[in-house]
Amino acid sequence: MVTILWSLCGTVAIALAAVCGWLWLIERRDRASLMLCVLGVAAASSGWVELGFLHAATPAEYGAWHRWHQAPIFLGFMAVMVFAHDYLGTGRVWLLWTIVSMRSTVLVLNFLFPVSFNFVSIERLESMSVLGEDISIVGAAVLRPHWQMFALASLFLMIAYLIDAAARRWRKGGPDARRKALAVILGIALPLLSTIVFTHLVLFGVVRAPLSNLPWFLGALVVMVHELGRDVILARRARLELMELREQLAQAERVSVLGQLASALAHELIQPLTATAANVGAARMELESEEPDLKELRAILDDVERDDSRAVDIITRMSRFSRRHAIDMQPLALEDLVQDVISLIQSEAINNHAVLALVMQPGLPRVLGDRVHLSQVLLNLLVNSIHAVESRPIDARDIVIEARVDDAKGEVELAVRDSGPGIPDNLVDEVFKPLFTTKSNGMGMGLALSRTIVEAHGGRLWTDRTSQQDGAIFRFTLKWAS
DSSP states (O other), X not given: XXXXXXXXXXXXXXXXXXXXXHHHHHOTTOHHHHHHHHHHHHHHHHHHHHHHHHTOSSHHHHHHHHHHHHHHHHHHHHHHHHHHHHHHSOOOHHHHHHHHHHHXXXXXXXXXXXXXXXXXXXXXXXXXXXXXXXXXXXXXEEEOHHHHHHHHHHHHHHHHHHHHHHHHHHHTOSHHHHXXXXXXXXXXXXXXXXXXXXXXXXXXXXXXXXXXXXXXXXXXXXXXXXXXXXXXXXXXXXXXXXXXXXXXXXXXXXXXHHHHTHHXXXXXXXXXXXXXXXXXXXXXXXXXXXXXXXXXXXXXXXXXXXXXXXXXXXXXXXXXXXXXXXXXXXXXXHHHHHHHHHHHHHHHHHHTTOEEEEEEOTTOOOEEEOHHHHHHHHHHHHHHHHHHGGGSOGGGOEEEEEEEEETTTTEEEEEEEEOSOOOOGGGTTTTTSTTOOSSTTOOSOHHHHHHHHHHHTTOOEXXXXXXXXXXXXXXXXXXXXX
């Protein structure tokens, strides 16, 4: 039964280690998952070694297995300490390094001393029945009392570290802080203390029982996995809420941009509507004549239809751009997307005497992206450029949109270059931060959201500081559509 139980515990530990290792491979910055993987491997290895010395037939065989027991113990303790350090965020670093140094010393001496760190010699073994199975325990042995006290001191320092870090976390207040503190104290520190007391009572012959750290290892692993799983669920919920807020901000920013372009867009709409009204008046006059000219009426209707299509196209573009919209990745023709944005911004550019120029490499491949969100990025950059060149003379207000292919990276790079005053060096890293703005009526979210959108498309958005020309250059990349 002991063999079955220890094997089952080892299987559970390996399974948890595999899951946590897979999570760490997905997100390499998640050190907690890595530590849980290490602890799972340590627990399974500890169970395997313990089965070795529990079934040993001679003192020499018992000692050989027991020597290797220190390796998974070291790994397990280090994984628990690092996990607690990251999880609580309140541990004393100097104390952590002291414990690591002491436990490293124990591990090294364990393989330098004859037999093991704990025993000078094992004189004889005894047999006892546990859960219906006969196992071997130490009947008589010579310990290393001074070194044993050194190891015991390191273990009590571990407990002190855990309790101190938990207490400092508790004092930060809040239900989450207190829950984490209680989880470490009740799930790791107190069981560790119980294991230390039990193990040393066995080593010093006070209690006749088999040596084992597997229950504590497995218990700590389960507690840590539970806490990590809870944090993962909460983090996922927070990420979903953050995505929702970002989408709301993106919509608000799109509406804000359209608000800035309102007068220009209204002017665009007035032109076809005024032309339609004039054509309707001309048609009525023609119909009131004694012999209406059908050819002239057809020409008037063609003009009305053309003006109506133009107005509908303007309204459709505005509606599509302002509507709330989740990212929908589709293959896009970059030329069409750029032309759509230029049609929205053209009147604003004309009103501000800004000259838009388009320089696009022939034969651009289709890119993978969301038309509305990428239009928002380009429109934000163009609106910023129009505002930037307002301080320049009327004949020096130039804005250039460039697009070129990077065959080596499988990307298309777009650039918006203007002849404005440029970005001061001390603000280059600030302009992409949320709520940072130099405009009196700005939200400070345009560039921050634009970078988020581009990164969600697998690209990059940055300012070009290598150019020696006046003005600002913003560049962003998009992946080719496969």
